[in-house]
Amino acid sequence: MIPAPFDYSSPTSIQEALNLLKKHGDDAKILAGGHSLIPMMKLRLATPAHLIDINSIPGLSYIKEEGGFLKIGALTREAMLEESDIIRNKYPIFTDASKLIADPQVRNMGTVGGNIAHGDAANDHPAVMIALRAQVIITGLQGTRTVPIDEFFHGFYSTAVQAGEILTEIQVPTPPKGTGSAYHKLERKVGDYATAGVAIQITVDGSGKCTAAGIGLTNVNATPMRAKRSEDALIGKKLDDNAINQAAHFAALDCNPSKDLRGDEDFKRAMVQTLTKRMIQKAVSRAK
Amino acid sequence: MEKEITVTINGTAHTVKVEPRLLLVHLIRENLNMTGTHIGCDTSNCGACTVLMDGKAVKSCTILAVQANGKSITTVEGLATAEGLHPIQEGFKENHALHCGFCTPGMMLRAVELLKHNPNPTEEEIRWGISGNLCRCTGYNNIVKAIQYAGAKMRGDKLPSTEPQFV
Numbered sequence: 001m002i003p004a005p006f007d008y009s010s011p012t013s014i015q016e017a018l019n020l021l022k023k024h025g026d027d028a029k030i031l032a033g034g035h036s037l038i039p040m041m042k043l044r045l046a047t048p049a050h051l052i053d054i055n056s057i058p059g060l061s062y063i064k065e066e067g068g069f070l071k072i073g074a075l076t077r078e079a080m081l082e083e084s085d086i087i088r089n090k091y092p093i094f095t096d097a098s099k100l101i102a103d104p105q106v107r108n109m110g111t112v113g114g115n116i117a118h119g120d121a122a123n124d125h126p127a128v129m130i131a132l133r134a135q136v137i138i139t140g141l142q143g144t145r146t147v148p149i150d151e152f153f154h155g156f157y158s159t160a161v162q163a164g165e166i167l168t169e170i171q172v173p174t175p176p177k178g179t180g181s182a183y184h185k186l187e188r189k190v191g192d193y194a195t196a197g198v199a200i201q202i203t204v205d206g207s208g209k210c211t212a213a214g215i216g217l218t219n220v221n222a223t224p225m226r227a228k229r230s231e232d233a234l235i236g237k238k239l240d241d242n243a244i245n246q247a248a249h250f251a252a253l254d255c256n257p258s259k260d261l262r263g264d265e266d267f268k269r270a271m272v273q274t275l276t277k278r279m280i281q282k283a284v285s286r287a288k
Numbered sequence: 289m290e291k292e293i294t295v296t297i298n299g300t301a302h303t304v305k306v307e308p309r310l311l312l313v314h315l316i317r318e319n320l321n322m323t324g325t326h327i328g329c330d331t332s333n334c335g336a337c338t339v340l341m342d343g344k345a346v347k348s349c350t351i352l353a354v355q356a357n358g359k360s361i362t363t364v365e366g367l368a369t370a371e372g373l374h375p376i377q378e379g380f381k382e383n384h385a386l387h388c389g390f391c392t393p394g395m396m397l398r399a400v401e402l403l404k405h406n407p408n409p410t411e412e413e414i415r416w417g418i419s420g421n422l423c424r425c426t427g428y429n430n431i432v433k434a435i436q437y438a439g440a441k442m443r444g445d446k447l448p449s450t451e452p453q454f455v
């Protein structure tokens with residue numbers, strides 16, 4: 001399978017990339033890791049006339065803690081997340097997720113920015129970013145703007161990134177003391193997209209009461225989804241079986257899965273329920 | 289519009305003019321006639337097309353040749369040296385880790401990267417490590433043994449037995 005013809009540029013600065021995006025308008029697409037875009041181009045599901053490869057732009061690949069945020073550069077590869085000490089020690093939810101994203105070769109290429117910018121509810125980082133209440137930095141010729149994750153996903157393959165803009169960074173607020181996080185997805189085999197996936201971040205105070213909760217769901221809604229009622233069912237409560245079961249029950253009710261080869265609606269809801277319960281328990285056990 | 293790119297493959301620099309839509313695997317197989325890199329699925333799933341790009345295992349059916357401009361590629365043809373087989377090749381040979389051989393080049397290149405990062409992987413780490421490479425023949429057990437053998441050889445440890453184990 002061979003993509004339809006296109007023109008290609010490989011700018012070496014953000015400014016140059018933005019100028020090219022402006023020049024080519026809707027005909028242009030950004031190429032990051034290429035592991036969602038190139039398969040789609042080979043199937044001719046995407047036929048951009050111009051590809052703007054951002055891989056030669058220096059300074060877009062980093063993981064650092066700064067000013068109350070964990071900052072992840074858009075071009076950071078999944079493999080970098082897997083190998084990062086900051087991530088392993090302080091943000092285990094990313095280690096959970098990257099292990100389950102595709103396979104080692106894909107993770108050597110796929111980027112965190114691309115995973116989110118693709119706007120696919122089947123991808124794993126969106127739910128994680130929802131649980132962590134991340135914000136996305138988008139750069140255009142007018143400057144940069146910050147978009148909260150809850151306003152980022154607009155629809156199928158559609159996000160807050162507009163024509164002429166580049167997603168440049170993802171910022172995750174540094175979690176307060178007493179916070180734990182976890183992610184798991186049910187997959188049929190390595191490299192498969194989630195049957196259902198659940199991302200949790202929980203903060204508990206000294207008395208064991210939940211003071212903050214973030215819950216994101218993968219591939220059980222048209223867009224990556226926040227399980228709002230489930231969060232509310234936890235906040236202010238002691239995290240006993242009752243509260244956890246209630247949150248899991250709401251997540252199963254509130255998601256909107258559709259039937260496909262991975263299972264029917266009821267099965268997926270049941271999986272959301274089980275995963276929500278287990279991931280809350282795991283996040284709480286990791287809280288520190 | 290064609291682009292001129294320079295890609296170093298197994299130590300030799302090739303400067304070629306290519307259409308941007310040319311895939312790296314086609315550059316290697318068709319333009320440069322190195323057919324050791326296989327196309328199994330063409331859908332980014334099987335890993336048969338795996339090569340090393342600047343030392344990292346990647347699926348060459350999902351990378352444009354223009355993306356490899358200025359980069360260094362290792363294919364299966366680049367593993368053996370004048371001194372003989374690469375330890376991973378020896379491991380596959382000694383452990384009967386291939387039947388039809390279609391998956392073997394990709395499997396070996398991914399194993400080389402794995403052993404570089406983790407010279408003494410556990411069986412589980414090996415199985416996760418090759419989870420992006422499908423083999424329809426061997427059942428994987430001998431591939432795992434081959435990688436363990438290559439690891440031992442590269443570390444200078446005593447080589448594990450290559451006798452078949454019946455379980």
Ligand SMILES: Cc1cc2nc3c(=O)[nH]c(=O)nc-3n(C[C@H](O)[C@H](O)[C@H](O)COP(=O)(O)OP(=O)(O)OC[C@H]3O[C@@H](n4cnc5c(N)ncnc54)[C@H](O)[C@@H]3O)c2cc1C
Pocket residue numbers: 029030031032033034035036037038039074100101102103106109110111112113114115116117118122123124125161165166167168191192193194331332333350
């Ligand atoms: C076999 C296989 C299995 C996979 N399994 C999983 C999985 O289990 N879970 C999962 O989450 N993903 C999976 N993926 C997808 C993979 O993680 C992709 O790499 C990821 O979805 C997209 O990242 P990318 O960097 O490759 O983006 P690209 O493919 O380069 O781009 C994707 C889209 O985002 C846009 N884009 C990219 N970067 C930016 C940016 N900085 N600013 C603006 N727009 C941008 C592009 O224009 C394009 O429209 C799989 C892929 C393959 C091939």
Ligand code: FES
Pocket residue numbers: 326327328329330331332333334335336337338347348349350
């Ligand atoms: S041919 Fe590239 S992954 Fe199968």
Ligand code: FES
Pocket residue numbers: 385386387388389390391392422423424425426
């Ligand atoms: S030996 Fe035949 S596919 Fe692996």
